[in-house]
Amino acid sequence: MKAILISLLGAGSLLGQWSAEQKAAIAEILPKAEETAWLQIGWRTDLWEARREAAKAKKPIYLWEMDGHPLGCV
Amino acid sequence: MFSKPKVQKLLGEEFIPVAANDWYQRRRQDAEGHFFRSVAAQGPRRTEGGTRQGHYVFTAGGKLLGYNNNRDPKKRLAMMRDALKKWEALPDSEKTATIPDRGKQDAKYAREFPKGGTVVKVHSRALEGKDGQLKAAVIGGNTPLAAVDFLWLKKEEVAALHALSKSGGYLPDRLTERMARFHLNDSIRGEPRPWKRSEVKNCTLTLTPSGEVTGTILINSRDGKMGYEGALTGTISFDKNGNLQRFDLFTLGSHWGEGQFTRGARPGKSPLGHVFSLTSATKPEDQIPPQGMHWEQGYWEAEKH
Structure with missing residues (x-):
């Protein structure tokens, strides 16, 4: 689990251009x-x-x- | 239940639907508070100081026609239909009312959005690792709904952020403590208590001149039984006129423990995600006060109290 978190947040936001992994995690958090x-x-x-x-x-x-x-x- | 088109149609066509926070409504000592309690007192919720939560149907003049606090959609729908029958039986004179001026509101319990302020919507969700990816957690066979809260910023706080964005630096303690103590909670199963100042062990967020925000957060209760540890990344940017253009932040972390009103936490440390996003706040549902704002000054001055 920790590895997933580090991987997701270590990528940085690139000025809001979320990485594919970050986008996927954000999509999981936001309401359907x-x-x-x-x-x-x-x-x-x-x-x-x-x-x-x-x-x-x-x-x-x-x-x-x-x-x-x-x-x-x- | 309110997601069903049949119920939405009924509510939209036959009623004026209102949603309110009982924590404030049952306490406020003003015309609105007295009115609400006079309606509730006609039903089973009449204990002085006790909760009055539930679903009520009443006239504009304050006559109770139905009450229900049952989670069973069939029972609630039956209450709505029964109340409508009572409504139909009323004389025309009771279907309207002359509503007086509301008078001075009880400042201790009436929350007002600050003039020129900004609303940042905060969604959070319990997560779990699955096949190397983070997914919405399935708990007890169900996927808990995303929780939503609202981070309020004053006009002058946004102006200070704009000034900071030119040089870069640490986000003001007032903002980071507000975010940490009131918004990085486990709000998945109910109302979390705000974190205490002494429980925030670290919350250092940095804004670069290019608008990138990064930081880490560590929160731990005195006995270590409740806490949160995570990292934040995202963007805060402004247009050429200094208007906030983006406030897109994303936190991932682990939470542990449970509070009085957030029972049923998963054992140990569990993944929790938060997404902060700017909203225009033009709809009523985007203008409700932050969940942890029971003590208003404590919210606005999170770095002091």
Whole structure:
């Protein structure tokens, strides 16, 4: 494992031009499209403004409330 | 559940969807905090000071129509549909409300993005070595989702970086300590605690005039049971007007141990990767505060506290 890490980071970034190995590792870290599909919902983050919007649109509010912001962390 | 098109359609068409951090909402002593707690108190989450996390449906005026904190998508969907039936049965007068001015916000718990500031998105993922390559780790038969956090930079901090980029040198302690203590955490399974200052044994990051950033990081708890060791590489560059153009950093390292809210760590030292990338922060989901910003001053002045 250590050998993989040294190999990946020892290559340097070449001014942001990632090596093929680095690109592959970065691709593994970044979320896949299916992991971010839930962001298409159009979540509001301001409850007070959402109240105004809901009152105007005559719609109920759906609040997803978590310890740690639902749109951050995991 | 929220990835399913059927649920997305329902939420988008029939509701105003909101996401919020309960750590702040249940504590804030202002109109928004009082309103939220008055809604939660109509359901099972009413213990003073206790968590109020879950999924709520309510009117703009604050009448609770449904609550659920069950992970079973069928039960949550049933709650949504049941709440919609209650909504339909309401008189028109209760389907709207006059929303007053929110008044002064509780500065201790209301976070505001700094004027002219910059957001750097930070993704992290548990990794494992496979056939000589690093792959997303499979843990317990599942691949944990990538975690996301947000590194905030103030306008003057970006200006200082721009000045530094002309000569090259060490990145300011304030920035490196912020990155190390609040963003190089194991956030794969929940909310990690920020590293303490005394736990950061080394975090030296160097910026060259050509924009290349390199460095190493060593973090270790006093008892040695939790820590992180890694290396960073990447690019920070500016356009001719001094605007930040790139903040692309990549760290690979090993983490070990677990915290109160990050139980279930893999045994021993395990590979963990972080990718920092500049974002325009035009969407609400890119403007939420950094996860470790519960104590705001501690975040901004990470090198002092």
